[in-house]
Amino acid sequence: MRTALVIGTGLIGTSIALALTGRGVAVHLVDHDAQQARTAAALGAGTDGPPAGPVDLAIVAVPPAHVATTLADVLGRGAARGCLDVASVKGGPRRQLEALGTAPEALARYIGTHPMSGREKSGPLAATADLFEGRPWVLTPTRDTDTEVLNLALEVVALCRAVPVVMDADAHDRAVALVSHMPHLLSGLVAARLEHADESAVRLSGQGIRDVTRIAASDPRMWIDILSANPGPVADLLTEVAEDLDGTVRALRSLQSADEEKRREGATGIEALLRRGNAGQTRVPGKHGTAPAVYESVVVLIGDEPGQLARIFADAGAAGVNVEDVRIEHATGRQEGLVELVVLPTAAPALTAALRERGWSIRP
Amino acid sequence: MRTALVIGTGLIGTSIALALTGRGVAVHLVDHDAQQARTAAALGAGTDGPPAGPVDLAIVAVPPAHVATTLADVLGRGAARGCLDVASVKGGPRRQLEALGTAPEALARYIGTHPMSGREKSGPLAATADLFEGRPWVLTPTRDTDTEVLNLALEVVALCRAVPVVMDADAHDRAVALVSHMPHLLSGLVAARLEHADESAVRLSGQGIRDVTRIAASDPRMWIDILSANPGPVADLLTEVAEDLDGTVRALRSLQSADEEKRREGATGIEALLRRGNAGQTRVPGKHGTAPAVYESVVVLIGDEPGQLARIFADAGAAGVNVEDVRIEHATGRQEGLVELVVLPTAAPALTAALRERGWSIRP
Numbered sequence: 001m002r003t004a005l006v007i008g009t010g011l012i013g014t015s016i017a018l019a020l021t022g023r024g025v026a027v028h029l030v031d032h033d034a035q036q037a038r039t040a041a042a043l044g045a046g047t048d049g050p051p052a053g054p055v056d057l058a059i060v061a062v063p064p065a066h067v068a069t070t071l072a073d074v075l076g077r078g079a080a081r082g083c084l085d086v087a088s089v090k091g092g093p094r095r096q097l098e099a100l101g102t103a104p105e106a107l108a109r110y111i112g113t114h115p116m117s118g119r120e121k122s123g124p125l126a127a128t129a130d131l132f133e134g135r136p137w138v139l140t141p142t143r144d145t146d147t148e149v150l151n152l153a154l155e156v157v158a159l160c161r162a163v164p165v166v167m168d169a170d171a172h173d174r175a176v177a178l179v180s181h182m183p184h185l186l187s188g189l190v191a192a193r194l195e196h197a198d199e200s201a202v203r204l205s206g207q208g209i210r211d212v213t214r215i216a217a218s219d220p221r222m223w224i225d226i227l228s229a230n231p232g233p234v235a236d237l238l239t240e241v242a243e244d245l246d247g248t249v250r251a252l253r254s255l256q257s258a259d260e261e262k263r264r265e266g267a268t269g270i271e272a273l274l275r276r277g278n279a280g281q282t283r284v285p286g287k288h289g290t291a292p293a294v295y296e297s298v299v300v301l302i303g304d305e306p307g308q309l310a311r312i313f314a315d316a317g318a319a320g321v322n323v324e325d326v327r328i329e330h331a332t333g334r335q336e337g338l339v340e341l342v343v344l345p346t347a348a349p350a351l352t353a354a355l356r357e358r359g360w361s362i363r364p
Numbered sequence: 365m366r367t368a369l370v371i372g373t374g375l376i377g378t379s380i381a382l383a384l385t386g387r388g389v390a391v392h393l394v395d396h397d398a399q400q401a402r403t404a405a406a407l408g409a410g411t412d413g414p415p416a417g418p419v420d421l422a423i424v425a426v427p428p429a430h431v432a433t434t435l436a437d438v439l440g441r442g443a444a445r446g447c448l449d450v451a452s453v454k455g456g457p458r459r460q461l462e463a464l465g466t467a468p469e470a471l472a473r474y475i476g477t478h479p480m481s482g483r484e485k486s487g488p489l490a491a492t493a494d495l496f497e498g499r500p501w502v503l504t505p506t507r508d509t510d511t512e513v514l515n516l517a518l519e520v521v522a523l524c525r526a527v528p529v530v531m532d533a534d535a536h537d538r539a540v541a542l543v544s545h546m547p548h549l550l551s552g553l554v555a556a557r558l559e560h561a562d563e564s565a566v567r568l569s570g571q572g573i574r575d576v577t578r579i580a581a582s583d584p585r586m587w588i589d590i591l592s593a594n595p596g597p598v599a600d601l602l603t604e605v606a607e608d609l610d611g612t613v614r615a616l617r618s619l620q621s622a623d624e625e626k627r628r629e630g631a632t633g634i635e636a637l638l639r640r641g642n643a644g645q646t647r648v649p650g651k652h653g654t655a656p657a658v659y660e661s662v663v664v665l666i667g668d669e670p671g672q673l674a675r676i677f678a679d680a681g682a683a684g685v686n687v688e689d690v691r692i693e694h695a696t697g698r699q700e701g702l703v704e705l706v707v708l709p710t711a712a713p714a715l716t717a718a719l720r721e722r723g724w725s726i727r728p
Contacts (some may be wrong), residue, residue, distance in 0.1 A: 014581040042671050175565030176459050183554050190547050190696025195644040201539035205648050209547040211575040216645040220638035231619035238613045242563050245606050254597035274584035277552025280559040281580040307406045
């Protein structure tokens with residue numbers, strides 16, 4: 001890819017433009033607000049204004065309500081060999097594009113995509129070339145999508161150092177309802193409870209509620225656009241949450257009961273919910289967009305002198321190994337036992353060697 | 365305070381013991397699981413085993429179900445001049461203590477407290493002396509609490525470098541229902557949706573859902589204890605959330621409608637919820653337990669040459685100033701305008717001076 005046209009120079013469009021320009025692509029920037037395009041150009045994202053002739057790829061990064069008409073315009077006037085959008089919902093734009101009477105040969109030059117990156121801030125000034133690094137970027141080709149266009153999209157994803165994920169458009173929309181839209185609304189529902197709360201209560205807030213409500217700070221107008229494009233799957237999920245919530249309230253009311261049997265019932269109900277929460281939470285991929293690391297254990301035999309645990313930790317620390325978790329087992333009636341140190345697989349051999357060197361017995 | 369007895373050497377008890385020992389207090393450690401107390405002692409938290417005579421302060425850090433009986437025992441045998449517990453709910457323990465027939469002169473030597481710190485991990489191995497630094501620590505004295513006992517509690521809070529907050533016990537319980545127990549259950553409800561989700565959907569997870577579900581990883585048994593002690597206020601809050609949730613589902617269903625008027629109604633409903641979420645979120649104190657910083661603006665005049673914004677940012681960066689936000693204003697029909705740089709109050713004078721030195725015009 002040598003030339004690209006970015007239409008819409010907000011956070012996402014400008015970030016893509018910065019990444020492409022930084023890797024040698026000639027990028028043209030247009031926006032219905034000309035000042036926005038000028039700002040993006042001033043930040044080094046490309047050339048302000050439309051190109052003289054057709055480009056290799058047009059990237060449509062306008063608000064959801066304008067995606068289909070912008071795509072139809074770009075495809076209709078042959079402004080690019082291929083064309084992609086980056087809207088956060090994928091079923092709607094394609095159906096609208098078809099409803100606008102776009103010819104099949106034009107549709108073949110379009111691919112719907114969704115880079116799974118964002119910030120609470122918006123606009124070109126919040127853009128960075130590394131916004132997409134290591135993040136999933138969903139591509140939704142159909143059987144009719146030109147292979148050349150799919151490859152142009154894959155090239156953009158690679159130049160932005162994102163991780164391409166191919167999905168069906170409707171499956172994508174259900175997936176983002178689950179991992180993004182539903183959590184967003186629940187975060188807002190928790191935060192809304194604080195609106196009129198006493199200051200003495202709010203000042204007791206800790207990291208827990210801070211994390212739960214962080215995304216409730218996002219721009220409501222942007223989120224109305226997103227949710228308007230995907231209301232069905234989100235409503236279905238919230239209905240399921242509402243059922244669980246009703247069950248939780250019932251369990252809490254049982255916990256208030258004077259009847260012990262009833263209280264036990266309540267505790268069982270709450271425990272079931274919390275355990276399902278535990279199970280779901282472990283499925284969330286870690287910080288770097290990968291599955292949670294599988295850990296390894298190094299098992300150390302300890303005697304009954306005091307201070308052995310502290311020594312093991314000091315020795316592990318001196319070896320530069322981060323211990324993720326610890327389990328201790330004692331044989332019945334004896335002080336000696338086993339200490340299981342849970343570490344990243346890459347750290348296990350070094351830890352074993354370092355502890356052996358310092359005189360510890362390691363279970364093979 | 366010279367001597368203390370910590371009863372219950374889990375995460376909280378051991379962390380307090382580490383802080384007190386580190387600041388010169390002679391701490392005795394006991395636990396119904398003797399190995400736990402030995403582990404805490406091996407980590408440097410104090411002396412394993414009960415003291416020979418009465419101590420200055422007894423700190424009861426046992427699971428919620430055992431708090432009242434442990435307090436009654438300590439107060440009954442005069443094991444300490446003063447006595448506090450650290451359970452996360454405060455109305456119940458006092459009422460149970462009274463129901464156990466504790467004499468008024470013994471009750472006067474008790475103060476209910478709650479350090480607002482925690483980790484997902486539990487047990488003495490997760491303990492650290494700095495667990496409470498800068499965090500609120502609620503004290504719930506009554507009119508009958510001995511001033512000496514209040515002062516002993518304040519001394520513990522100071523030695524742990526926490527921030528004391530005096531509250532009524534029941535107001536505390538409603539406050540923690542709001543800022544801790546309700547968000548915890550909602551985090552679990554969101555995470556529970558992921559339990560049986562497709563892997564292709566879950567891998568699209570980003571920082572948003574990661575933050576919302578982080579606390580869903582906590583130990584269910586500990587949370588059943590906490591919620592069992594505070595079911596009423598939590599159920600009341602969840603009922604309010606359920607009403608908002610029903611309204612949200614109705615609004616999303618309206619957004620699915622073919623009727624434009626209905627869709628507009630849905631968007632208005634969603635916007636109202638999101639704005640209430642915005643308003644509530646701004647009330648959550650910042651990372652260091654303080655209210656969000658109030659920012660100051662430095663307003664820079666710019667001309668119409670390209671690249672000026674980039675230059676301003678480079679100059680601010682060279683001055684070592686972190687720009688928190690930016691707003692740009694252009695006079696109608698003109699390229700020149702004002703750039704408002706939003707920074708911490710402490711940084712404003714340095715930024716103004718640095719930009720002036722580099723030739724920028726700063727609005728006074």
